[in-house]
Amino acid sequence: MTTPTRQTSAGAPGGGATPSPTGGLLLSRSLPRFFEPALLLVLAAVVGGALFLTGLFNVPLLAVVTLLAYMVTITIASAVVENGRKAKDRLVTAVVYACFALAMVPLVSLLWTVIVNGLQRLDGYFLTVSMNGVTPSMDAGGVYHAIIGTLMITGLAAVISIPIGLMTAIYLVEYGRGRLKQAITFFVDVMTGIPSIVAGLFVVALWMMVFGPGKTNGAAGAIALSVLMIPVVVRSCEEMLRLVPNELREASYALGVPKWLTILKVVLPTAIAGITTGIMLALARVIGETAPLILTAGSSAVAINWNLFNGQMMSLPVFIYSQVRMGNAINYERAWAAALTLIVIVMLLFFVARLVSRFFAPKLGR
């Protein structure tokens, strides 16, 4: 493998100049630019051929073997033609790219599966009718009631969590001092680690105490979600507020602006882009929660329920869960389509967040 490489590199323009005995200090031989992709292709072909001949061919195996062979060859080739430092550089580059590719595999595969399976059933009809009066195995029904439920429950959760979370973050960054600040930081950390089912149980117990047994409604779900959401909002907003340079606060104080106005009109606008992104991440975290919603908002609603405070409310994750449990082909189709709907909603949220951050971000242009 290495012999032809050395020949190509010797003839490559600029790179493989033969080091002259004098004055060649700054020049060093290097592999031509096309060497890396070419090597990868050649190796893939060789490994693929070998696997075919042995009858073991499959794509993951091909990728893994090719990659390992590539790492070994590029390191050796580089060590021989170039030098040890470049060889290490090329090896680590290969490892980093490989890790990135590995990380992308589940993500792409997941998206692909959801899109392929989800598109079978996702259409205007599916999005605009509920499951009211549809028996589980009928070829009808849709997810409208679950979309309404998800949007309303997460919406209420956001309305509860964003002010509490943001104001806690402001307290921690701008006012907090000493023991109280430490305690709040500690409990926020603890809350970040609460399993979602525990948040659900907490609200079930609370509802039991306040309203008596058997009361499930959307508001209970929203409260369970805000228990999960508040610590995430606090954490991300805190980070963003800390990024605001102190000089800006001082500039504002020096103009005779009181502290609260400084926070409201200088600190928050400067950090608004990051805060929005953080809040959206928190929303994305809770919008797919299933367990607490099954406990609090119920899992058997089939009709559209616009009232957060009365009766069970379906949501997309719970819809997926209950459909999968029914186990017929049609149920799986519905579940995939609902999953795709959920992903699209989350993506729309991120899109809006991007727009908001771009619109509000501090402008540096001339």
Added chain:
Amino acid sequence: MAKRIDVSGLHVYYGDFLAVEDVSMTIEPRSVTAFIGSSGCGKSTFLRTLNRMHEVTPGARVQGKVMLDDQDIYAPDVDPVAVRREIGMVFQRPNPFPTMSIYDNVIAGAKLNNKRLSKSEADDLVERSLRGANLWDEVKDRLGKPGAGLSGGQQQRLCIARAIAVEPAVLLMDEPCSALDPISTLAIEDLISKLKESYTIVIVTHNMQQAARVSDVTAFFNLAGTGKPGKLIEMGETNKIFTKPEKKETENYITGRFG
């Protein structure tokens, strides 16, 4: 409009640490007073006590009196926010508000305080302040552009415009030229000479030529020793300080034989 500052027996602490010890001085209105001295000797700290900005640092406190004309700014019922409206400040690094345009930066003092300005009042204030800061001609065609897009020297003059737009009696400048090139520095120095006609100006500088060029009175600060608090060593007319200082320490510092 310009006011006299009279400091007597001022000690500045950070927690238990005494940073500046026993400073007494009088700063005359319509003049430029320069503070010189080595890094860490407490000139900036002392400057920040003059408009109660040091309180922003947790644990910082002072003992002593600072009179602005005949009002002690450390009297118990004095609001630091009101003090800062009377005594403006320009910082070492230019810090225009990144979310605001040039126009909004200038009227930030009014806007951030929710003061209602009519369009013509605001336009007027912006033009007057920018002219006052020698920046009007350079930016008059792009007032709506972000302030952060200006050059460093322009940003610093924008900050000065922003400070004088609230019409303070005193302007404190904490090494306003240390981040700027010689041309921008010259622009700021010209501006200082012009501003002293209507304001009391106090400037901290590491540049002794600058102190000699712009100030009427110079105060020399130094540490009493390693780990000891900073002190006011000598204060007097700039000419005198730079030609015949009374104290040996001052002479060593300005002649560069600082030990």
